[in-house]
Amino acid sequence: MSSDGLLSIGELAERAGTTVKTVRHYSDRGLLPEAGRSSGGHRRYGPEALDRLRLIRSLRTLGLPVPEVERALDRDDALEEVVTGQLRKVGSQLAALRWREASLTLLRDCSAEERAERLRLVGAVPAPPDTAALVRFWRRILPARLPGRVVSTVLDSVVPGLPREPSPGQVLAFARLHALVTDPRLDRVEFRSAPPLPAGTYRPEVLYEELAVAYASASSAQRAGLAPGDGEALDCFVSAYAQASGVPDTPAFRQRLVGLLARSGGPVIQRYWKLAGGLFAPDEPVLGALHHHLSVALQAQVTGRTD
Incomplete structure (x- = not known):
């Protein structure tokens, strides 16, 4: 260290445990400001440069690229933002x-x-x-x-x-x-289906919004150890189709709905749900399975089956 308390580039590199080439590289990029130059034109650094160089090396050791290190050092509150971004990566x-x-x-x-x-x-x-x-x-x-x-x-x-x-x-x-x-x-393959029932005015947004309520009810019943198609869930399910079609929920409507559900979906959708079922988290409802349970429950109710 010189008499004025400044470090040469070699001294700074030695104290930080790095090379002169590395210190010069960071200096040239503006990451490590110089305190001045010697009479011979050599770089000089203040004592604070050692802490800054150690911080730069720590960030680089953690895998941050140099541009991200620059951003972290640019302002006081940027380090947390940069580290959070690196964690996501x-x-x-x-x-x-x-x-x-x-x-x-x-x-x-x-x-x-x-x-x-x-x-x-x-x-x-x-x-x-x-x-x-x-x-x-x-x-x-x-x-x-x-x-x-x-x-x-x-x-x-x-x-x-x-x-x-x-x-x-x-x-x-x-x-x-x-x-x-x-x-x-x-x-x-033509996937877009016709209105679910010929009577009334079909409103698909109502169908999907109300089906979400039915599936949520069926999922709650399932978590409680009940059959997904029991009670309220089945009524919500039928009501979704009735409201979307602009018709009342009657025994005749339920009879027609059974026929519609038997024709809907097709092998591709059935295959989709068979494969996708195991990819949902354990606590996530699998809509394909819930829809199937509700459809089966409706069919059993309409036909009077108890098995």
């Missing part, structure tokens, strides 16, 4: 690695005959995986003029989130689900 990277690990385990723990098909399925899924294809699938199915807020609510309910720690079985289910919704043959 690391979380995404960890989720991708867990998905990759489960995918590799899936391919390892299967027969040679299964491996070729599974490799094709897993290889067709984006890396890292996302649910964009599932969202496009449902947007194609939902009524064309459904309000945006209703569409968002429906999508939140029917598109499962990706498990953060997937099992090999969940990876396979998602890969098969992705293959289902991206199958080019779906271009020849």
